[in-house]
Amino acid sequence: VSTQSTGSAKKTVSQLQHLQCGSSNKLFYQIQNIMNNMSNRANAITTHTSIVLCVLIVLNMITSYFMLKEPTINISLNNIEIFRKSQRARTNEQALISFDLNADLRPAWTWNVKQMFLFVTQINQRVIWDKIVTSKTNAFYDLKGVTSEYLIEDHVGGLRGNSINMTFSWNSMPVSGILWTTTQGHHTFSFPLEYK
Numbered sequence: 001v002s003t004q005s006t007g008s009a010k011k012t013v014s015q016l017q018h019l020q021c022g023s024s025n026k027l028f029y030q031i032q033n034i035m036n037n038m039s040n041r042a043n044a045i046t047t048h049t050s051i052v053l054c055v056l057i058v059l060n061m062i063t064s065y066f067m068l069k070e071p072t073i074n075i076s077l078n079n080i081e082i083f084r085k086s087q088r089a090r091t092n093e094q095a096l097i098s099f100d101l102n103a104d105l106r107p108a109w110t111w112n113v114k115q116m117f118l119f120v121t122q123i124n125q126r127v128i129w130d131k132i133v134t135s136k137t138n139a140f141y142d143l144k145g146v147t148s149e150y151l152i153e154d155h156v157g158g159l160r161g162n163s164i165n166m167t168f169s170w171n172s173m174p175v176s177g178i179l180w181t182t183t184q185g186h187h188t189f190s191f192p193l194e195y196k
Helices: 002-066
Strands: 072-085 093-104 113-121 127-133 140-147 152-154 163-174 180-190
Touching: 072 140, 072 163, 093 113, 093 163
Parallel strands: 072 180
Antiparallel strands: 072 093, 093 140, 093 152, 113 127, 113 163, 163 180
């Protein structure tokens, strides 16, 4: 009887261990399937969202080009404030000018424009005045007698009696897409024969 009881107990323990092992494996595979399904779903959602965002960015960029209109730009010389020889080198000439600027850039501002960088250049594309515009409401300027922020310089004495071209340009910095530069508004003036 004792031998039969011992054998029966061992069999029962073995069956319980087998059941526990089978249950653990089944539970493990169920958890693994759930995790795989969650990972696949998260991957699908992320991919779908990325594709939709890319399509929206491209549409935003393309449609903004069709909305561009011609801005109104007028720039002219107001006065030559300073015209002299440099104290460091006698062949160098320096000048400081003031100009009038009427610029309405609101037609060129679309929903894809983050900000604009405005600048006025002269000889060799040297910047003499610049400004950053961060909203459409501030994209209109009617300025009189604006003094250039930087000196006009010529290292070989080529300013006196010569004509200089002054140009207004701006960079449109988009939310998405390509940064482009537009030049519009030119004015040509001559420096005097005498220093002042």
